[in-house]
Amino acid sequence: MTHLKAWQADILLLTVAFIWGTTFVIVKNALQGITPFIFLAVRFLIAFVFLYVIYRPGFRILKKPILLAGSAIGVFLFAGYAFQTVGLQYTTASNTGFITGLSVILVPFFSIFITRQLPNFYVLSGALLAAGGLALLTLSPNLAFQKGDVLVFFCACSFALHIIFVGRYANQHDPTLLAMVQILLVGLLSTMMTVVSPQEGLPHSWTGELWWALGITAILATSLAFLIQNSVQRYTSPSRTAIIFATEPVFAALTAYTYGGEELTSRALLGAALVLAGILLAELKGSS
Secondary structure, X not given: OOOXXXXXXXXXXXXXXXXXXXXXXXXXHHOOOOOHHHHHHHHHHHHHHHHHHHHOOHHHXXXXXXXXXXXXXXXXXXXXXXXXXXXXXXXXXXHHHHHHHOHHHHHHHHHHHHOOOOOOHHHHHHHHHHHHHHHHHHOOOOOOOOOHHHHXXXXXXXXXXXXXXXXXXXXXXXXXXXXXXXXXXXXXHHHXXXXXXXXXXXXXXXXXXXXXXXXXXXXXXXHHHHHHHHHHHHHOOHHHHHHHHOOHHHHHHHHHHHHOOOOOOHHHHHHHHHHHHHHHHHHHHOOO
């Protein structure tokens, strides 16, 4: 990929957030007939096969540096999905959405210790605005602590570390190979979880709707999305990436309202506005 400007990279990352957000309804419907880790295993393995057939990396993917870097990033990616999936069994969806969104706040603070780069005032302010918007979008008025909240907090930490480590390794390795190793590792670890977890099991029927959901999430939301992230994140900062990814619940809410028949309240609209305000603050002032 040719050299990109920061705003071009941000638009591509925003496209990734759009894809992830708009597939929420599809995944929600698909999970009615399949267990979470089976869904993740099939999704990520299909995504890997798709990328392998298109790019045919051969033995390049087996080189030690790319395996180590991709595995280091992939562990955090898998942990994010795993903690979120298990945590959802013990807490509410609104709690899960907000706590996962805390990765927006965690990325700048983790970056201080990992990259030794202090984010500026505007990036931190944008992150706080975005987190406030996520709270309005996802928190219910009667928020109660659930034991799964701790697991989902680890999910937020994992996703934050995934963004940071993609930023660290994206300049050092082929982005396609880096994405493929991550995706394969998540698929393999998810497959292992289906074996050790007593709650997992094959679905009774593989319906057309289920295969449609697997195809959309595997190709668009996994193969292409992570390929874009690994390719363009080198042209922007991890903190800005985290804030851009905070638009995912905005797109999810709009999709749920348009196609899922869910109510979009004035409170949710205010939350969406705060998220977008945080992005604009970081985008317009964060690089100064």
